[in-house]
Amino acid sequence: MGAATDLVWHAESSLAAFDAVVLPGGFAHGDYLRTGAIAALSPIMAAVAGMAQAGRPVLGICNGFQVLCEAGLLPGALIANRDLAFICRSIEVAVVDSGSMLTAGLEPGEVLRLPLNSYEGNYVDPSEIGRVVLSYREDPNGSQNAAAAIANAAGNVVGIMPHPERASAEWLGSVDGNRLLDSFLKAAAA
Amino acid sequence: MKVTVAITRRPEIADPQGTTVRRALHDLGFAEVDTVRFDRLLTLEVDGSDSETIRQRVEEMCERLLANPVLEDFVVEVDR
Numbered sequence: 001m002g003a004a005t006d007l008v009w010h011a012e013s014s015l016a017a018f019d020a021v022v023l024p025g026g027f028a029h030g031d032y033l034r035t036g037a038i039a040a041l042s043p044i045m046a047a048v049a050g051m052a053q054a055g056r057p058v059l060g061i062c063n064g065f066q067v068l069c070e071a072g073l074l075p076g077a078l079i080a081n082r083d084l085a086f087i088c089r090s091i092e093v094a095v096v097d098s099g100s101m102l103t104a105g106l107e108p109g110e111v112l113r114l115p116l117n118s119y120e121g122n123y124v125d126p127s128e129i130g131r132v133v134l135s136y137r138e139d140p141n142g143s144q145n146a147a148a149a150i151a152n153a154a155g156n157v158v159g160i161m162p163h164p165e166r167a168s169a170e171w172l173g174s175v176d177g178n179r180l181l182d183s184f185l186k187a188a189a190a
Numbered sequence: 191m192k193v194t195v196a197i198t199r200r201p202e203i204a205d206p207q208g209t210t211v212r213r214a215l216h217d218l219g220f221a222e223v224d225t226v227r228f229d230r231l232l233t234l235e236v237d238g239s240d241s242e243t244i245r246q247r248v249e250e251m252c253e254r255l256l257a258n259p260v261l262e263d264f265v266v267e268v269d270r
Contacts, residue, residue: 037255075260077261084210124203125260
């Protein structure tokens, strides 16, 4: 998408060279203890927290969302899907709140088609603090308020359970993810 | 010293596995079962001899890593 990027190893400690950071999906540390719990203790997470504090865009996708919750950078937690099944299919989400860095370029009510690939995608937030910025049109996993993406109060830290980066080319079945990634890159450049 | 840590999911947080097993127990005729919860029991071997110090340290471990305060409560028991 034209942005200069680099991979940062979890054992590193500085993000000084970057305008924004993405915590990608995966299964860091085998999801042991709780998904994201061990990764949240990585040395790099202090720099991620610093970036969040400074108002820079911090995006967690899938496992990255779980890591941000475990690190306390987003409220709530992710537990096993309601039906205890790994979900691997394309779903639709609607924009609820365009006040986050990820949804700034979209209008509330707009619908996007994105792939969902997760077992622990069921968002719970007894505090009700998390801002739902995207919601599932048909609840696939039991998430509170059908939340597919959550932002912090300032809107610069966002966790999203579906994968916008896998909806970035026609041959992947959808380009809708680019709308979100465009917003992220605009916020990164600001 | 041996320490056991019981980590329980808060009652208001859904436990689909527990709900399914409760239904299966009912199918078997164990109608008296009201709830089933899949909680976790960790056992630790910890160096030290003062059980109160060990308890405090393990409780700190629970707060910082072993339990997620959003979802879970914990009870620490130090073997005497």
